[in-house]
Amino acid sequence: MPSLRISPRTAALFAGTLLLGLPGCTNLGYYWQSVSGHLQLINAARPVDDWLQDSETPEKLKTRLALSQKIRRFAVSELQLPDNASYQRYADLRRRAVVWNVSAAPEFSLTLHTWCFPVTGCVGYKGFFEEAEARAEAGRLGAGGLEVSIYGVPAYSTLGWMNWAGGDPLLNTFIGYPEGELARLIFHELAHQVVYAADDMDFNESFATAVERLGSTRWLTQHGSAAARKEYAQYNERRQQFRMLTLGLRRELSEIYKQNTASALDRRAQAAMKSVAMQTFHARYAELKASWDGYTGYDRWVASTNNASLASLAAYDEMVPGFEALFAREGSDWRRFYAAVKQLATLPKQERHTLLHTFMNNQSKETPDG
Structure with a gap:
């Protein structure tokens, strides 16, 4: 199956509502790095069945991809999570993180600096597909007197907005996780497609974390080896x-x-x-x-x-x-x-x-x- 190609016009239509970690932005440079980064990810992804049938796919990767599909089916049948295109495609990005997030807080406060965008609302981090750009942003925030954190992210959710284009893919950044951890991540990201409250990062992430904990325990009890x-x-x-x-x-x-x-x-x-x-x-x-x-x-x-x-x-x-x-x-x-x-x-x-x-x-x- 050929890679999915999306025209610049189509990209512009959905760019402002793309990502939970990378929301649309009025800053043109940030806006386009979000669009181009996500399009590269989509174009790199191929259906899992293609990878499984490809003689050049390493056996270890085939085993992990097959396991991911069992976990995906369990998510739908047992946890009642969305049955859609997400996590039925795989991409090797050849890097250790899909995005790098930057967060910041004052010297004497545990309240995060926030960035506010359409659809996603206000979130306490800003994501970049290039680590160097994340570090540059961190430098600007640090120069303003804020304490800054930079961390690589193995996956992010498009909240179901991109299921028409193949959904959120499996990635090399997490496919090798231990079985229980792989299940946790898939359940967490799918949970974001169930409920999302704008301007409430704590609510959204804690909900997804609860689903991942409850779900992974059930998966391992029913299907996990000793x-x-x-x-x-x-x-x-x-x-x-x-x-x-x-x-x-x-x-x-x-x-x-x-x-x-x-x-x-x-x-x-x-x-x-x-x-x-x-x-x-x-x-x-x-x-x-x-x-x-x-x-x-x-x-x-x-x-x-x-x-x-x-x-x-x-x-x-x-x-x-x-x-x-x-x-x-x-x-x-x-x-x-x-x-x-x-x-x-x-x-x-x-x-x-x-x-x-x-x-x-x-x-x-x-x-x-x-």
Whole structure:
């Protein structure tokens, strides 16, 4: 099957509403890098069946692609996620990330700087297909006094807008993930096609994270080998331990930053308290890593920890317990759960956040200690 080709005129029609990580932009240079980068990705993708039938496709890749299709079918049949063109094509981009995101936050705040665009609304990051362009943007933000984080992203969602053109493809950036992690990513990105609330990154990412956690557990229980379940359990234990560590740091820094306005402390004193909190975090991470038998997967993130990276991580974490409680409240029925989340998305932002925290608190009260 030949590569899909899209004319410049067609590209212009959808460019402004393309991407969750790369929304349309009035800045012409950024606008066109978003369009051209995504078109290159689409044109590089071929149907999975083509790769499976190609004698030059490595057997290891064929095995992973076949597994991805089983996970994809499970997502539709068991998790009631959308049945469309997404993740039925594959592209080898010959690089380690599909995009590089830039996030930023003030020196004494965990509130992300936001960029606001049509359709996607306001988001706390800006994505680039070229790492050099992401670093240039980070330099500009840093020169303005913000703390900046740059991170490679293995996948992004077009929210279903591009299913007519082949959908979101499988990529070399994640196809080699362990089975449980591959399932998590596919479930997460498909969840973005179910519900998306403009201007609410925390809601959107926490919802998708809840779906990935619940879904991957069910996939491994029903289809995973003993080895795959063991591997996932180890990854997940480390992930949960690391999340608790970063949550502790976020809470500590939040208390320090509150004093910025409440007590009018001078900036030097506040910076000193922040420095101590960061040093303590690094020491606690070193202790935690010592128990992981040499696993170093979080080293790079920890080395560059700042307000921007902490605030970005929070978007994927803090509301997840509320969504998990809502899933339980809806009888662990996926259709009912999605309907309830869609209803939440229609409410004012603060109201939906309050309800999610209420679900979480009620669930905690109903769960006996131990």
